[in-house]
Structure formats: structure tokens, C-alpha cells
Amino acid sequence: MTRSVNLAISGQAGQGIATVESLLTKALKRSGLNVFASREYMSRVRGGINSTAIRVSSQPVHAFEDRIDILIPLSDEAIPHLQHRMTNNTLVIGEKAFLSMDLLLSFISIEVPFTELAKEIGSILYSNIIALGVISSIFKVERQILHDLIEFTFLKKGDKVIQPNKSAINKGYEIGAELEDKYEILKKFYMNKNPEIKNDLILDGTESIALGAIAGGVQYECFYPMAPSTGIGTFLAQQASKFGLIVDMSEDEISVINKALGASYAGARSLVTTSGGGFSLMTEAISLAGMLELPIVVVVGQRPGPATGMPTRTTQEDLRLVLHAGAGFFPRIIFAPGCIEDSFYLTQKAFDLAQKYQVPVFILTDQYLVDSYYNLPFLNLDSLKNEKFIVKTDKDYQRFKFTKSGISPRGIPGYGEGLVAADSHTHTEAGMISEDPEIREKSVEKRLKKLKLIKDASIPPEFIGDANKIKYQIVSWGSTYYIIKEALDKINRSDIGFLHFSQVYPIHESTKDYLKKAKINIMVEQNPTGQFANLIENEIHIQIDKKILKYSGYTLSVEDIVAQITDAINGGN
Amino acid sequence: MSDNFDKDVKIHWCPGCGNYSALRIVKESLTELKFEPKDIVIVSGIGQAGKFPHFMTANFYNGLHGRYLSTALGVKAANPNLEVIAISGDGCTLSEGGNHFLHTIRYNPNITNLISNNSVYGLTKGQASPTSMLGFKTKVQTFGVINEPFNSPAVAISLNASFVARAFVGDIEETKNILKQAIQHKGYALIDMLSPCVSFNKVNTFKWYKENSYYLEDSHNPLDQSEAMKVALNLRKLALGVIYKNPSRPTYEENIQIYNSDSRPLFARDLDKNKLEKLVNTFR
Numbered sequence: 090m091t092r093s094v095n096l097a098i099s100g101q102a103g104q105g106i107a108t109v110e111s112l113l114t115k116a117l118k119r120s121g122l123n124v125f126a127s128r129e130y131m132s133r134v135r136g137g138i139n140s141t142a143i144r145v146s147s148q149p150v151h152a153f154e155d156r157i158d159i160l161i162p163l164s165d166e167a168i169p170h171l172q173h174r175m176t177n178n179t180l181v182i183g184e185k186a187f188l189s190m191d192l193l194l195s196f197i198s199i200e201v202p203f204t205e206l207a208k209e210i211g212s213i214l215y216s217n218i219i220a221l222g223v224i225s226s227i228f229k230v231e232r233q234i235l236h237d238l239i240e241f242t243f244l245k246k247g248d249k250v251i252q253p254n255k256s257a258i259n260k261g262y263e264i265g266a267e268l269e270d271k272y273e274i275l276k277k278f279y280m281n282k283n284p285e286i287k288n289d290l291i292l293d294g295t296e297s298i299a300l301g302a303i304a305g306g307v308q309y310e311c312f313y314p315m316a317p318s319t320g321i322g323t324f325l326a327q328q329a330s331k332f333g334l335i336v337d338m339s340e341d342e343i344s345v346i347n348k349a350l351g352a353s354y355a356g357a358r359s360l361v362t363t364s365g366g367g368f369s370l371m372t373e374a375i376s377l378a379g380m381l382e383l384p385i386v387v388v389v390g391q392r393p394g395p396a397t398g399m400p401t402r403t404t405q406e407d408l409r410l411v412l413h414a415g416a417g418f419f420p421r422i423i424f425a426p427g428c429i430e431d432s433f434y435l436t437q438k439a440f441d442l443a444q445k446y447q448v449p450v451f452i453l454t455d456q457y458l459v460d461s462y463y464n465l466p467f468l469n470l471d472s473l474k475n476e477k478f479i480v481k482t483d484k485d486y487q488r489f490k491f492t493k494s495g496i497s498p499r500g501i502p503g504y505g506e507g508l509v510a511a512d513s514h515t516h517t518e519a520g521m522i523s524e525d526p527e528i529r530e531k532s533v534e535k536r537l538k539k540l541k542l543i544k545d546a547s548i549p550p551e552f553i554g555d556a557n558k559i560k561y562q563i564v565s566w567g568s569t570y571y572i573i574k575e576a577l578d579k580i581n582r583s584d585i586g587f588l589h590f591s592q593v594y595p596i597h598e599s600t601k602d603y604l605k606k607a608k609i610n611i612m613v614e615q616n617p618t619g620q621f622a623n624l625i626e627n628e629i630h631i632q633i634d635k636k637i638l639k640y641s642g643y644t645l646s647v648e649d650i651v652a653q654i655t656d657a658i659n660g661g662n
Numbered sequence: 663m664s665d666n667f668d669k670d671v672k673i674h675w676c677p678g679c680g681n682y683s684a685l686r687i688v689k690e691s692l693t694e695l696k697f698e699p700k701d702i703v704i705v706s707g708i709g710q711a712g713k714f715p716h717f718m719t720a721n722f723y724n725g726l727h728g729r730y731l732s733t734a735l736g737v738k739a740a741n742p743n744l745e746v747i748a749i750s751g752d753g754c755t756l757s758e759g760g761n762h763f764l765h766t767i768r769y770n771p772n773i774t775n776l777i778s779n780n781s782v783y784g785l786t787k788g789q790a791s792p793t794s795m796l797g798f799k800t801k802v803q804t805f806g807v808i809n810e811p812f813n814s815p816a817v818a819i820s821l822n823a824s825f826v827a828r829a830f831v832g833d834i835e836e837t838k839n840i841l842k843q844a845i846q847h848k849g850y851a852l853i854d855m856l857s858p859c860v861s862f863n864k865v866n867t868f869k870w871y872k873e874n875s876y877y878l879e880d881s882h883n884p885l886d887q888s889e890a891m892k893v894a895l896n897l898r899k900l901a902l903g904v905i906y907k908n909p910s911r912p913t914y915e916e917n918i919q920i921y922n923s924d925s926r927p928l929f930a931r932d933l934d935k936n937k938l939e940k941l942v943n944t945f946r
Contacts, residue, residue: 300938347725351732356927359736
């Protein structure tokens with residue numbers, strides 16, 4: 090079972106928590122410790138109360154736990170905000186003003202006057218960096234690692250910024266050493282280090298999806314900023330020159346998708362990144378992609394709705410939206426990455442499938458996935474292959490030729506001797522408006538044939554467990570993968586299996602057999618109605634026996650799952 | 663002499679529709695400018711004018727109502743070598759697509775935008791359009807239009823559009839001349855193309871347009887934004903010709919950095935795996 094020390098840093102927006110999180114996770118990793126981090130934050134730029142949770146372990150860690158072992162409060166709201174995750178054993182290191190809470194809560198506290206110490210260095214701004222030094226010292230990170238990171242991070246700002254930050258680190262280490270002499274409890278946080286992981290990658294979901302898009306050959310990314318998907322556009326904009334791609338932040342989501350489809354028509358590998366609300370504006374054009382058979386990859390970051398909802402919180406409630414978006418019937422593919430690695434590989438694959446089948450491919454994410462990160466050894470680029478599906482047209486080219494497979498060879502304007510049509514009406518093979526019932530039937534059948542092909546090529550669900558022993562089976566999709574996996578490790582019963590879907594539509598044909606193996610299938614999803622359970626029921630007519638649903642807007646934790654699965658099983662006997 | 667762009671199809675427009683002349687004007691202008699159908703992409707929206715590309719020979723993208731300017735911009739961005747002509751009506755462009763109209767002007771892609779303007783909804787049978795005159799009565803606007811007409815040339819000039827013209831399809835040669843200038847202009851070129859609807863607009867007829875328009879004199883300086891605005895704001899007497907030009911604005915494609923060092927269209931490019939590997943390794 091994974092043993093981790095869970096660290097939380099909490100303060101106001103604008104206090105630099107993200108900087109500390111980024112430096113600390115890198116530093117821990119470079120010292121040979123595994124890290125997992127995820128953050129939760131309010132939808133505001135200054136003030137409020139945010140926190141980041143960092144798990145540190147000798148073994149790989151990939152999921153969020155509620156329990157806090159060490160808390161660094163950076164504001165007086167930190168402890169009230171996080172008290173439900175604290176225990177008698179939680180160690181709080183911080184300013185007196187942030188510790189003396191009038192709460193019926195006991196914890197171990199160590200007072201460190203971070204602000205005073207920071208003033209001595211020159212500005213209260215350095216208090217976070219001193220705290221970073223203290224934590225790094227407690228976890229026995231070599232000081233040089235921090236100095237290197239500081240230098241790298243503030244390279245452009247020069248010595249004026251680098252030197253005091255280094256001093257702040259040094260101060261933190263001094264205090265760390267003093268505390269260790271004084272408090273026996275700090276010794277229990279010591280963990281064995283594994284030099285092999287020093288060179289690991291450390292990526293969050295946003296970065297992994299953006300890298301996956303580059304790996305998939307993205308050439309045109311269009312977006313309008315909206316949490317939790319803005320980061321992908323930002324990342325790609327910063328890489329645009331290097332990789333020869335166009336990133337356009339457009340006037341609205343309707344223009345976003347129509348531009349991306351225009352670019353796709355002209356042969357570009359197009360991507361749009363949005364969230365539930367923004368995606369709602371795109372649905373007419375998604376149906377257009379279905380009619381024009383244009384490849385397009387659409388990343389939809391789910392956030393708790395309806396309407397503006399909770400912009401920076403997490404959910405899995407837009408599966409239905411993405412499944413049904415757009416008028417009329419047309420084939421589509423929906424992925425829901427379960428982890429950081431999936432985010433990369435599935436995004437790359439999404440581009441390939443979009444080109445191959447000339448359909449929209451969706452990637453469903455959520456705030457938990459895009460804002461979580463952990464170390465992993467590598468991304469396999471060797472087997473990457475971006476097949477070219479564009480053909481050079483001849484004089485008699487017909488864009489929508491009826492073929493046996495349903496897929497018409499895809500020509501683009503300006504490549505070859507032919508002309509390329511795209512018509513939003515029901516159209517002939519040449520792309521001319523048609524109201525002929527036979528043409529309509531053949532066109533519908535063409536779309537049905539493509540759906541069949543797509544279905545046959547679906548990614549099967551991943552099964553973990555002993556198929557012959559299971560009585561219960563947890564079923565889930567998307568970003569809850571590792572949370573459930575760790576919870577099941579903790580529960581440690583051979584009669585519980587786990588079936589996880591990273592492709593949620595069309596579902597693989599093996600699904601039926603998998604579900605039949607268990608006596609009781611328990612769906613875990615973060616929406617109020619069990620959208621994926623309903624999808625399964627609709628598609629393969631198997632009723633899911635129980636549902637564990639969370640819809641608070643805050644992620645499921647390992648503890649949540651342990652408790653709820655235990656409940657579900659005990660209630661089910 | 664427009665045989666290259668001719669297409670042997672039945673045309674769906676009403677007899678006498680202004681779009682017939684518009685079609686001829688477009689086909690002849692492209693032929694006279696020595697374009698081949700395969701160089702051209704006609705992008706259109708929905709409405710009677712939206713059917714335009716079905717009646718001529720070229721690449722085309724007949725997309726959604728109101729969105730054709732976004733589509734055209736995407737096509738042009740992905741392959742600047744294509745000559746993109748965006749055509750749709752006043753309803754599609756200025757009502758459903760108003761936001762895209764504004765912002766496409768700001769981007770300044772090197773495309774030609776023809777608004778086939780008949781001041782009425784044809785496809786949906788006779789409702790008022792955003793350019794219908796105040797008081798124009800229809801089955802829906804039973805007491806007459808109460809909304810101020812959308813003055814697309816004036817709006818375009820206010821946004822410093824790089825080429826703004828008005829034309830009347832009743833004058834084939836003059837309109838061809840304006841269209842050819844628009845196509846050859848580097849940047850977004852708007853033509854507010856007055857095109858009578860013989861079925862639903864009994865006010866703005868061929869005769870009405872003839873009587874209520876005039877050609878700009880040679881003395882008109884299209885480089886002067888204030889003068890151009892004054893001309894455009896006059897909706898009682900409609901100016902025909904090039905009203906405003908700003909040749910100094912860089913085009914959107916010129917502003918897209920990646921084309922500075924490599925002019926290949928996007929489809930002709932490949933992922934550089936070594937660069938990706940390097941990027942991935944920065945996350946260690």
C-alpha cells in the first residue's frame with residue numbers, strides 16, 4: 090500500500106502558491122521522491138482561499154487524498170478552509186496569526202514568523218520561498234536543487250531577483266534544521282529516495298494534452314479563453330513558432346469552431362479547446378463537421394454547470410452534451426483520458442482518428458485532470474505515427490464519393506487538379522445540394538458505415554482484477570482512474586474488480602462480457618444522474634446495479650472511494 | 663468569356679433576381695483576372711446568396727448561416743495561396759454573422775467579401791433584413807421596420823477596413839471593375855453589392871437603386887477615412903465605387919509569424935519529432 094506524506098499549502102489567490110507548488114514538486118522529484126499534486130482554487134484573481142495538495146512518496150503516487158499531514162497556511166482562512174481534511178496528527182507550520190484559530194480542532198503546530206523573516210531579506214514577497222526552503226529541508230532535498238530551480242525560473246529577471254530568492258531558500262533550510270533538532274515528529278516524514286526518478290518527467294493534464302496535440306501534428310488551434318481549458322491554448326501559443334502552427338484566440342466560440350473547420354477543409358489538422366458552456370455555442374458547427382465529413386479534434390473541459398456554474402471546480406457532467414451535440418445523426422468519437430499518460434497518447438490518437446474517419450473526435454477533461462500532475466518516466470515518441478490521409482485530387486474528383494467503407498478519399502482545395510466541395514445541405518457525391526431520397530438514404534448509410542468502422546476500432550476498457558473471482562466490479566471513466574485504483578488497493582479484496590473506460594463512445598464490444606462477469610456492477614462518476622451508466626444501458630442494455638455519484642464540484646478522493654465502495658458493498662450483501 | 667467558371671446546372675433563383683448578374687460579374691471578373699477554378703474557394707453561408715457557389719465551377723464551402731466569414735478566414739489562414747471569395751447576403755452577414763463581420767475586418771485576411779444586399783430575407787420569404795429601410799412593411803414587420811438599418815460600409819470604415827466599396831449589380835461593367843480591384847487588393851475587401859430581390863422587396867427595385875445611387879467622382883479620395891465615412895453615412899443617396907482604402911494595413915496572413923520563415927501551407931508541413939522530444943525533455 091502506498092505510503093505518502095500529504096502536504097497542503099493554502100492561501101489567497103495572488104500569493105504565489107502556484108509558484109511554490111511548481112518549484113517544490115520539481116525539487117522533490119529531482120531529489121528522488123515521487124510527487125503528485127493537484128490544486129483547487131476559486132474563480133478570482135486576488136484574495137479568496139485556494140490550496141494545493143502535494144503527496145510525497147517513495148512509491149509512485151497518482152491520486153488525490155483528503156488527508157493532510159503537513160499544512161502551510163499562508164492566510165488566516167487556510168485552516169478554516171481545510172479543517173475537514175486535518176486530523177489530530179496534522180502538523181501545521183506557519184505564522185502565529187494564521188495558527189491561533191478559534192476552532193474546536195486540535196493539531197500540532199509549529200510557529201515560524203515567515204513574514205518577519207522575509208522582511209529581513211527585503212520583502213514580504215519572499216515568505217513563500219522561505220516556506221519552500223523549510224519544506225525542502227524537512228524532505229532532505231539537496232539545497233543546490235532549489236538554487237538551480239530558482240536560477241532557471243528567474244533567469245530573465247536577473248540577479249536582483251535570483252539572489253534574494255536564494256537567500257530566502259537558505260533561510261528556510263536554516264529554520265528547517267533548527268526545527269528538526271527541536272521537533273522529533275519531523276523525523277517521521279523522512280522517506281527513502283529513488284535516484285532513478287530524478288530524471289522523470291513531471292507534467293500536468295494541460296501540458297500532456299497540449300504535447301499530445303503537437304504529437305498528433307496539430308497545425309491550427311483556435312480557442313476562446315474559458316476555464317478549465319484555457320491552458321492548452323496558452324501552451325500551444327507559446328510553441329506556435331517552433332512547431333509551425335497557428336494559434337488563434339478568436340472573438341467567440343462560434344467563430345472558433347467555424348474557423349477550425351475552414352482550416353480543416355483546407356487541409357490543416359485542426360483543434361479547438363473549450364469548456365461546456367463554450368462548447369454549447371459550437372454545437373451547430375459540430376453537426377456541420379458531421380455533414381462535411383471534416384476532421385476536427387475538440388477538447389471539452391467539463392465544469393460544474395448549468396450555465397456559468399462553478400468555473401474552476403471539477404465535474405464529469407458534459408458527457409451527455411458531447412454525445413448528443415449537433416442536429417441530426419453523424420458518427421463521432423469521445424475519449425476521456427484517465428491519467429496524464431492517457432492525456433498525451435489519446436490526444437495524439439484523436440488527431441489520427443479524426444483524419445482517418447473524417448469525423449469530430451472529442452476529448453473530455455475536467456479541472457482535476459488538467460490541474461493535477463505527477464512524475465512519470467517517459468512519453469513514448471518512438472511509435473508515434475501521424476499517417477497522411479489527404480489525397481491529391483484528379484480532374485474528376487468527387488469529395489463525397491460513395492465507397493464500400495463509407496470513407497471518401499479526402500481531397501483539399503489547391504492540391505491536385507480536382508475541385509473540392511463542402512456543402513452543409515444533404516448533397517450528392519460531388520457536393521451539390523440534393524433533395525433526392527435515394528441520395529439522402531445513401532448519405533445516412535455512409536455515416537452509419539463509418540460509425541460501424543469506428544466502433545470496431547474502439548479502445549477496449551481496461552480491466553484490473555481477477556475476472557474469475559470478482560463479485561463486484563467498479564466501473565468508471567475519465568479522470569477518476571487512479572483515485573479508484575488506489576482506493577481498491579487499499580480495500581484489497583480479490584472479489585472486487587475495476588473496469589475503466591478511456592473511450593466512452595462508441596464503447597467497445599467487449600463491454601458486455603466484462604459487465605456480465607460481475608454480479609454487481611458499481612458505477613462511479615462525478616455527475617448527479619449517472620450519465621455513463623445511462624449510456625451503457627442505452628448502448629448494450631445492461632443495467633448498472635449501483636451508482637456512486639459525487640457532484641459537489643470538488644474531486645473525489647481516495648478516502649471517498651474507499652468509504653463509498655465499502656458502503657455500497659456492505660449495503661449490497 | 664466566363665466558360666471556365668460556368669457550371670451546367672439549374673439555377674434555383676427567381677427569374678429576374680439580381681444574383682444572376684452577380685454570378686456573371688463574379689465569373690467574368692475571375693476569368694479576366696486569369697484565375698482557374700482550382701485556385702478559387704468560394705465560401706458562402708445560408709440564404710439565396712448563400713447558394714452562389716452551387717452555380718459556378720470552383721472549390722467551395724457552403725457552410726452555416728452567418729458563419730462564412732469565420733470559415734473563409736480559417737481557409738485562408740491554413741492555405742494563403744488559395745484565392746478566397748466570401749459571398750452571402752445581408753441577413754447572413756450582418757444579422758446572424760454580425761460579430762464575425764466586425765472581427766473579420768479587424769483580422770484583415772486577404773479575402774474578398776461580397777455582401778449580396780437586397781434588404782430583405784428571400785429564403786424565408788419576405789421578412790425584413792438588417793438593411794431594410796425604416797418603415798419597410800412585411801408580413802412580420804406589420805407596422806414597418808423600426809430598427810435603424812445596418813450600414814455595413816460605415817461600420818467597416820469605422821473599423822479601418824482595408825477596402826470598402828459599394829456596387830450595383832445592374833451595372834455589370836462598373837461592378838466588375840470594382841470587384842477586380844477588390845480581389846487584387848491585399849487585405850479584407852468589402853463590397854456592399856446592391857442586388858434587387860424581385861419577389862419580396864417591392865421598394866428597393868432595379869429602378870429604385872438606379873435612382874438612389876451615384877458613382878463617386880474621381881475627386882473622391884478613398885484614402886481619407888473621414889471623407890469616406892461622410893460618404894458612407896449618407897443612405898439617402900448611395901455612393902457606388904471604392905469608398906475607402908487603407909493599403910498600409912498588414913494582412914492577417916502576413917501577421918501569422920510562421921509564414922514569414924516558411925511559406926508552405928499547413929497541410930504541406932510535418933511534425934518535427936526532434937523538436938517535440940526536446941520540448942518533452944524540458945519537463946524533466
